[in-house]
Amino acid sequence: MLDPKEEDLEKLAETCLSTARQIKEYLAANNQPPLTFDADGPAFFPSATPEVQHARLDLRAAAMRLYHLASGPDEVVSWHVYHCAHDLNAFRYVQHYNIASAVPTTSGASISYGDLARQLSLDASQLRQMLRQLMTIHVFQEPSPGQVSHTASSRLLTHWGVGAFNSFVAEDTFPAVARQIEALERWGHGRPEPNRAALNLFYDTDLPMYEYYECDGQVETEPNKEIDSTNKSNNNSTSTSTSMNKPDNDDTTTTNKPTPSDTITPSTTTTSSSSTTTSRRERFSRLMTYMASTPIMSNAHIAHGFDWSSLPPGSTVVDIAGNVGHSAIPIAQANATAKIVVQDLPKIVARAVDPSTSVIPPELRPRFTFMPHDFYSLQPVRGAAVYFLRMILHDYSDPYAMKILRAVVPSMAPESRIVIMDQVMPPAVGLVPDPVERMMRTQDLQMMMLTNAKERDAGEWDDLLRKAGDGLVEGVFGHSGLQGKRKRLGIMNIQTPPGSTMSLIEVGFVDEGDEE
Numbered sequence: 001m002l003d004p005k006e007e008d009l010e011k012l013a014e015t016c017l018s019t020a021r022q023i024k025e026y027l028a029a030n031n032q033p034p035l036t037f038d039a040d041g042p043a044f045f046p047s048a049t050p051e052v053q054h055a056r057l058d059l060r061a062a063a064m065r066l067y068h069l070a071s072g073p074d075e076v077v078s079w080h081v082y083h084c085a086h087d088l089n090a091f092r093y094v095q096h097y098n099i100a101s102a103v104p105t106t107s108g109a110s111i112s113y114g115d116l117a118r119q120l121s122l123d124a125s126q127l128r129q130m131l132r133q134l135m136t137i138h139v140f141q142e143p144s145p146g147q148v149s150h151t152a153s154s155r156l157l158t159h160w161g162v163g164a165f166n167s168f169v170a171e172d173t174f175p176a177v178a179r180q181i182e183a184l185e186r187w188g189h190g191r192p193e194p195n196r197a198a199l200n201l202f203y204d205t206d207l208p209m210y211e212y213y214e215c216d217g218q219v220e221t222e223p224n225k226e227i228d229s230t231n232k233s234n235n236n237s238t239s240t241s242t243s244m245n246k247p248d249n250d251d252t253t254t255t256n257k258p259t260p261s262d263t264i265t266p267s268t269t270t271t272s273s274s275s276t277t278t279s280r281r282e283r284f285s286r287l288m289t290y291m292a293s294t295p296i297m298s299n300a301h302i303a304h305g306f307d308w309s310s311l312p313p314g315s316t317v318v319d320i321a322g323n324v325g326h327s328a329i330p331i332a333q334a335n336a337t338a339k340i341v342v343q344d345l346p347k348i349v350a351r352a353v354d355p356s357t358s359v360i361p362p363e364l365r366p367r368f369t370f371m372p373h374d375f376y377s378l379q380p381v382r383g384a385a386v387y388f389l390r391m392i393l394h395d396y397s398d399p400y401a402m403k404i405l406r407a408v409v410p411s412m413a414p415e416s417r418i419v420i421m422d423q424v425m426p427p428a429v430g431l432v433p434d435p436v437e438r439m440m441r442t443q444d445l446q447m448m449m450l451t452n453a454k455e456r457d458a459g460e461w462d463d464l465l466r467k468a469g470d471g472l473v474e475g476v477f478g479h480s481g482l483q484g485k486r487k488r489l490g491i492m493n494i495q496t497p498p499g500s501t502m503s504l505i506e507v508g509f510v511d512e513g514d515e516e
């Protein structure tokens with residue numbers, strides 16, 4: 001990993017040179033084309049050895065640091081920020097008017113600004129302004145004066161998953177983060193409620209994000225409409241209970257490596273001046289599906305962060321809020337006798353058990369049970385070997401995450417484990433490669449914007465767990481089990497599978513005072 005303090009221009013340039021060489025040689029030796037912005041070039045970096053992946057991280061870190069140093073301190077906080085704002089402005093325009101899909105994707109083909117503008121009922125001059133902004137970061141290009149064609153990046157905007165990602169950032173995240181301060185001023189700093197976040201201002205809803213998406217298109221929204229500071233809801237939904245539904249991402253098992261040809265059908269809503277919940281929900285679902293198909297968030301990591309095969313024969317594993325059970329498949333494959341109980345909200349369970357939408361391979365189905373269960377209610381499966389919580393707790397601030405955990409603890413046996421799969425944040429800056437750090441910090445702020453939640457470091461996880469066990473642990477051990485020792489809920493082990501941004505946190509009853 002590049003020394004986090006390194007700022008010598010020559011040393012950074014040397015790192016760039018040596019890592020660039022390593023990557024180039026690897027690609028050539030493996031019959032891979034060189035890296036290029038060209039639309040006909042590869043859209044994704046090929047799978048590579050860990051050494052090459054590390055070289056790539058170092059190259060990105062060194063190049064970025066060189067860029068910042070060469071720009072100078074003033075530009076980092078002035079022009080760079082200015083660029084970011086207008087990159088997003090242009091991306092939002094591109095997404096809103098579905099421009100990428102209107103630019104020909106055939107190799108070597110292009111379209112004039114005039115024709116493109118006519119086709120989309122836009123102003124040609126403004127269209128050119130917007131696209132030229134993005135051309136400075138290799139998104140679209142002008143192969144000849146007045147003509148627009150794709151680069152590898154702009155072409156990816158038509159990809160079902162990358163397009164959904166970019167659209168979610170440009171059309172929802174960007175305007176929603178602009179409401180962050182307003183949310184803090186309106187509802188107070190450090191508010192834990194998932195429906196008092198910046199996104200609530202932008203979506204103009206009292207519903208937490210996932211419940212809002214679950215409304216399934218019943219709610220017409222007008223982005224940026226003001227709402228008052230009381231519990232005003234702009235919809236007829238009866239869904240105001242404590243359950244906070246997540247979006248329906250029941251196709252998260254898609255594992256096909258995306259290719260640039262996986263284009264999405266242009267959404268009718270993107271050409272309209274307003275958005276509907278349905279389109280947002282569908283897009284979020286696509287985004288989640290895409291994320292699960294990327295190497296860093298792949299379901300395959302589940303098998304490598306905990307020794308599932310070590311569980312006693314016939315053990316029960318409960319996948320809490322496991323959606324349609326996709327994440328439990330690697331568990332069932334890693335332990336040939338484990339019985340899997342997947343819990344989620346009733347609508348999701350209905351899809352999970354429907355043979356036409358089931359994602360569980362037929363040979364594993366006899367070991368799977370699906371059960372409707374609200375994770376704020378007492379866990380009905382008692383004494384399971386493992387209670388698995390993947391990508392759940394990071395969506396909630398401590399009081400809500402604690403409520404979810406405290407619903408599990410009374411049902412645990414002394415030897416039961418909770419396995420949490422989420423990010424474990426570095427406790428300080430500079431401990432992980434710069435590009436990884438950027439990703440993790442951005443994700444952390446995203447959670448604040450979405451639901452007033454956060455990503456946690458190991459200390460924060462342990463603190464949350466300790467509090468979640470308070471007053472409940474004694475009940476698990478009964479009168480005899482404590483053997484004179486005081487126990488608490490705590491971290492037993494953390495494993496981060498290579499290439500994964502998420503870790504598996506093994507949680508159990510540890511002696512008071514034990515540290516991970």
Ligand SMILES: C[S@@+](CC[C@H](N)C(=O)[O-])C[C@H]1O[C@@H](n2cnc3c(N)ncnc32)[C@H](O)[C@@H]1O
Pocket residue numbers: 210242243244245246247252320321322323324327343344345348373374375376389390391392
């Ligand atoms: C981000 S998804 C995670 C799904 C799965 N664990 C995974 O890793 O892909 C969150 C899941 O929580 C479920 N969910 C939301 N609120 C819930 C609640 N109150 N009780 C149970 N499940 C809930 C959603 O339906 C969704 O399947």
